[in-house]
Amino acid sequence: MRTDLHRHITESLDGVRNLGILAHVDAGKTTVTERILYVTGATYKSGDVHDGTTVTDFDPQERDRGITIFAAAVSCAWDGHRVHLIDTPGHVDFSDEVERSLRVLDGAIAVFDAVAGVEPQSESVWRQADRHGVPRIAFVNKLDRAGADLDTAVASIRERLRVVPLVVQLPIGREDAFVGVVDLLRMRSLVWAGGGAFEEGPVPDALREEALRRRRSLEEAVAELHPLALEEFCADATISAPTLAAVLRDLTRTGEGVVVLCGSAYRDRGIEPLLDAVVAYLPSPLDVPPVRGVGDGTAGGAVEERAADPEAPLAALVFKVNATATGRLAYLRVYSGTIRKGETVLDAGAGRTERIGRILRVQADRNTEVDRAVAGDIVAVVGLKAARTGATLCSPSAPLVLEPPSVADPVVSVAVEARRSVDAGRLAVALARLVEEDPSLVVRADPETGQTLLSGMGELHLEVAVERIRRTHDLDVGVGRPQVAYRETVGRGVSGVLYRHVKQDGGAGQFAHVVLDVEPLEGAAALDGATGPVGGAGLAGAARAAGGDGADGGAAGFAFRSAVVGGRVPREYVRAVEAGCRDALAEGPLGGHPVTGLRVTLTDGATHPKDSSEMAFRTAGRLALRQALRSCAMVLLEPVVEVTVTVPGDAAGGVMGDLSARRGRVSGSAARAGTVVITATVPLAELFGYATRLRSRTQGRGTFTTRAVGYAPAG
Incomplete structure (x- = not known):
């Protein structure tokens, strides 16, 4: 049976x-x-x-x-x-x-x-x-x-x-x-x-x-x-x-x-x-490879596979969250097992349980309630109180953490504020809900001005986000001029940067001695940043894509390795130095922008039998890299985009000249069905308000689209 x-x-x-x-x-x-x-x-x-x-x-x-x-x-x-x-x-x-x-x-x-x-x-x-x-x-x-x-x-x-x-x-x-x-x-x-x-x-x-x-x-x-x-x-x-x-x-x-x-x-x-x-x-769920995840829900857990079998333990991935007036609606793909209305599931990444209130077969903004969903289904569920985009829902008896969707770094920021001071709290709630629904939006406070900054993937992205605040939450919001997200990278490195961290203020002290080499990350490509996928070219973009290999402990845009011999710096302290270096990447010496596209090598160090600790070496790593970056030849990077402009033939010359005036490099043009299609690479900062300018030059007949291609040295 x-x-x-x-x-x-x-x-x-x-x-x-x-x-x-x-x-x-x-x-x-x-x-x-x-x-x-x-x-x-x-x-x-x-x-x-x-x-x-x-x-x-x-x-x-x-x-x-x-x-x-x-x-x-x-x-x-x-x-x-x-x-x-x-x-x-x-x-x-x-x-x-x-x-x-x-x-x-x-x-x-x-x-x-x-x-x-x-x-x-x-x-x-x-x-x-x-x-x-x-x-x-x-x-x-x-x-x-x-x-x-x-x-x-x-x-x-x-x-x-x-x-x-x-x-x-x-x-x-x-x-x-x-x-x-x-x-x-x-x-x-x-x-x-x-x-x-x-x-x-x-x-x-x-x-x-x-x-x-x-x-x-x-x-x-x-x-x-x-x-x-x-x-x-x-x-x-x-x-x-x-x-x-x-x-x-x-x-x-x-x-x-x-x-x-x-x-x-x-x-x-x-x-x-x-x-x-x-x-x-096109394939069915049975034709694709089994989904892979970390078995016990921890970083060191064994990798497990779950096939698309309704009778296997549950594994489902939340890929979208909507905060509606009637509650949170979480969209999920069921990879294995069966999820039923009213049952308790585990949010494996957060380590908390959630109860499934209702299961909905979604038809855009309309839906039909069902009692269960099986492997291969894409449904929405109501009742999850805290699960966010990228969360894995699984059987409490068989934990599994699936790889979440990646989130790109934002490239444009605007300052937002409630026009009435009494609405400041409501604005904070609205921004938190926005970020919950769209992880590519980032909210932070500017440490210098105290302004609230909303960062996203482009001018239109931020326009839509602000308009949602106005419409959904009935808030009068003021918005500042867009600012692009700059990066800093190493143009020419330094070797043998020595830093000694010594602190003694009663009780156990802190001692750490490190020597670092800093160099541009291999494969960081040419400085022009004019080709490749998003974040895939230019010193910052290519570095972020190349990242560094696992043997070096590399992450996106940064690689770290140890060349220490003779056990002069124990392994646990090496990891602490790497963590400290990552801390230092948050602010570069040119303007406090994030640093990317570099490789750091720990070449030597020394410890103290009593006063050395992971905390001391993490502090030494952070301060040593900051000192090294001040000695490096640093390059300021800005995001660049590929612009494709479609205009009437008689307006092509003026549009090309305007793109050049915006520090753009025209890479090609082609006649197509009575129009001219112009392709150029332009700094993102030069394109704010370009739609209005283009309409003016072409009597409303010109259109343009953009595609992010990475970072390039700021002109």
Whole structure:
């Protein structure tokens, strides 16, 4: 009996798909999501971004601005499969929302504009998905637009993302005349002549030769990548549709190839085949590797694996928290086991128990209550009093701590204050709730001015946060001018910095003697910081990405090692020196900014038989590194971004000149559909208020997007 039940549950898990929609802003992610919900019957009417009637963009700010700001989870069913879908933001300022979503997803649909192809944020979210090992399929959207071209978009996928695109469809008609696609696997046409479902038929005669040529190219491409396809291709000079489907599934899951489909979500064309591809090619919870975590909930615990088995001990990760008027709503992915309404679970990282009040199957801002959730489910729970984003909920009898989503360092800060002194306490509560919901926001007090500083990922990120305070908490808030987050790094190091810490004030004294070498961290890249992912280039960015290896005890942007011989400094004191050095990184000598991109080597030291202690060596490490940094040639770093500006051709010259005046370096320009697309690298500090300036120069016709690329020396 139990075996039959277990088999049924396992089969049901095979029918689950946890996926996200990833793309650059305005590529059509939310429209794709809305059409998926409509086609699957989850909604009775398809929402529209322009009308503010979408399901997933339910926040008032999202509807006012016409962009996705907060990742929203929805569920639907297709062809006997349950699909949990997360619509993610496309704007660079909200990339941490994407990061948290990718942490719990098994697959993704990457949406590309058929005119623009791969855009800056498309590339960024693609790299984020690479880091998490999330399999993807691609959907080239907006084929009905003027200038749309599938082949050009596919070429940009190949060149910019460095993947092998496997195109499985051929458009029928161009631009306004786009009406359907040819399915190259089954050699059939799918035409959406009007509203409603598509009509299936033979390949149009005018496209037959082209379809056969593209089918042949697809067969040759997969034969180069997969031994099963190569074997059949060599034996039969062709590959059957079932074999192609199986091979495409394998290549998608390994990341060796990316299946590419096309359509127009706005005109309801191409969504059904896209859903079929989700079911056919993207993995279920049973297809992904077991989740790994620390077994006993401590840093020194053994690494354990938990498979997607509803009868295994519970392991679930909280990836998002919403503080609503009716209580805290925690979104979680159940990796193993079963979570039930009313049961007590352990927040393993915090070491406290929590009670599950209610379990909700989420439909953006609407939900349906259920009694339980099993491995593979993405649900929301009510009743958690203290669990935060990144918390692991598990069985009290089987503790496990899963790796939490990473949080990027903020790059922009503003001073916020309540205009009425009586509202200061309410503002503090509002800021605490904001940080609880969005860990990429940081609140701190400026030690010099006493102001409260709110830091985030960009100007828009902070605008949205402040507006939420005003709307949600009905507070009148004053906001200061944005300031960027500078960093300091070592341009030229020093050797043999000696520091003796001696303190004797009665009783046990303190004695520590250390000698340090300080040098730039290897792999910290060139000083220009103009390439690479977020935080991935420039002296600070590359150092933060490279970090240093585990043998050196390195962390992001800092590496430490000991070259002491003969036991002159015991191991426990070496760890204390490292901790002291990390303490010293909080403030650099140039302006009190955080220090990054350096390697510290402990070369010598001495101890006292009675007065030496870990505290003494930690103090010595901190003060020694501060002394060393004052002797180093230090470099001030500022965040830089890649700006992509789209303007009318007659305004291109003026826009380029303006970017140069903002200390920008123009790296390229290209004509596209009557406009010019200009790419430049610009210091973030120079872009505050740029949107207004650009609209003025282009009579409101210019647009721009940004992508963080790291840090570079301040000009």
